[in-house]
Amino acid sequence: MKRQFDNVKRVFKVVEDMQGSVVQNIKTNFLLPEELARRYGAVVFIACIKFETSKKKLQYLTFPDFYHCAQSIMASWTYVDNGSPEYDDTELDREFLLDLRELRILLDKEKEHKHLVCQKLKPQLLERSYQELDSNFRSYTRALVGLACNLHRSRELRSLFLELVERCLEPWRQVSWSHTDLRNFLSSYYQCALEMDVLREADLKNSWERYMTVITSCLLRMYHA
Numbered sequence: 001m002k003r004q005f006d007n008v009k010r011v012f013k014v015v016e017d018m019q020g021s022v023v024q025n026i027k028t029n030f031l032l033p034e035e036l037a038r039r040y041g042a043v044v045f046i047a048c049i050k051f052e053t054s055k056k057k058l059q060y061l062t063f064p065d066f067y068h069c070a071q072s073i074m075a076s077w078t079y080v081d082n083g084s085p086e087y088d089d090t091e092l093d094r095e096f097l098l099d100l101r102e103l104r105i106l107l108d109k110e111k112e113h114k115h116l117v118c119q120k121l122k123p124q125l126l127e128r129s130y131q132e133l134d135s136n137f138r139s140y141t142r143a144l145v146g147l148a149c150n151l152h153r154s155r156e157l158r159s160l161f162l163e164l165v166e167r168c169l170e171p172w173r174q175v176s177w178s179h180t181d182l183r184n185f186l187s188s189y190y191q192c193a194l195e196m197d198v199l200r201e202a203d204l205k206n207s208w209e210r211y212m213t214v215i216t217s218c219l220l221r222m223y224h225a
Contacts, residue, residue, distance in 0.1 A: 011040045012047055021081070022090050042070035048090040050158050057165050065221055069161070072217040076210050097152040099207045105198050106145050110138060116192035117185075124184050132175050133185070143167035144189070148211050161222070164215075169223055182223055186216045 015025045023041040026032060032040065046053065046066060053066060077096060078089045106113060114137045122130055133140075147163055150156040156163065172182060190212040199205045 008040065008043050012044050015044060016048060016090075019086055019088050022088075038071070039067060042067045042074075045070050045074055045090050049092065050154075052159050052162055055162050058161055060225065061161070061222060066161075068221045069214075069218040072214045076214045092157070094152070096207065096210060097157070099203065100148040100151055100211055102204055103145055103148045103208060103211070105204075106193060106196075107142065109196060109198050110141055112196060113141065113189075113193060114138075116195060117188050120188045120192060121184060125181070129175075129177075129181060136171070136175070139171065140168070140185075141189075143171075144215065147215070161218075164219060164222060168219060172223070179220070179223055183220060186212075186219060190216065 011026060011030060014029055015022055018025045022044050023034075023037045026037040026040050026044070027034065030037070030040075052058070053061075073092075074089055077092050079087060079091060079093050081087050081089070114134075117137065118130070118134055121133065125133065147156075147160075147167065151160070177185075190208075193199055193208060193212075194205065199208055
């Protein structure tokens with residue numbers, strides 16, 4: 001374990017300030033195979049952003065869980081590689097995080113969003129589950145949209161995994177949602193928002209898609225005992 005920790009520290013020290021792809025930098029400097037370089041890359045990324053991973057409520061999560069989430073975030077929330085020498089895929093797209101504040105408009109249209117989601121999910125849910133969703137939709141949407149609106153703040157960003165557990169996963173566990181229930185809800189929640197006029201603007205739609213792609217991927221991965 002100590003050797004692994006020392007290896008991570010050594011890799012981090014070498015590549016943390018390098019421009020370009022962190023995985024490629026690790027492969028080049030340490031001659032590691034692709035898969036191992038990706039694993040180290042995920043650890044470097046988590047360390048660079050300073051994501052909180054050690055809280056008690058996160059102890060059930062495994063390295064593959066964090067690796068999966070880090071890969072999702074790196075793929076969708078970092079800057080796009082446009083060939084610039086300053087490109088760095090361990091740096092989050094600040095403009096995107098600021099744009100997420102505009103998603104607050106979904107809370108103003110909560111009734112419409114709820115109606116569309118419930119209508120779409122009713123055939124798939126048992127009556128008890130449907131009633132529960134109908135009663136608790138407000139708290140679910142406020143958790144998901146509220147998280148988006150605050151990610152531009154460093155503290156909230158670092159607490160992303162803890163926020164997902166406390167604000168989303170724990171309430172769903174309490175009402176005994178299955179993994180399939182969660183998958184269906186997140187899919188409908190995402191798709192129904194895209195059908196609403198408030199997300200017709202291309203930039204806002206793009207922000208929603210980038211946000212929900214990652215959040216859905218992380219939540220589904222993290223929803224286990």
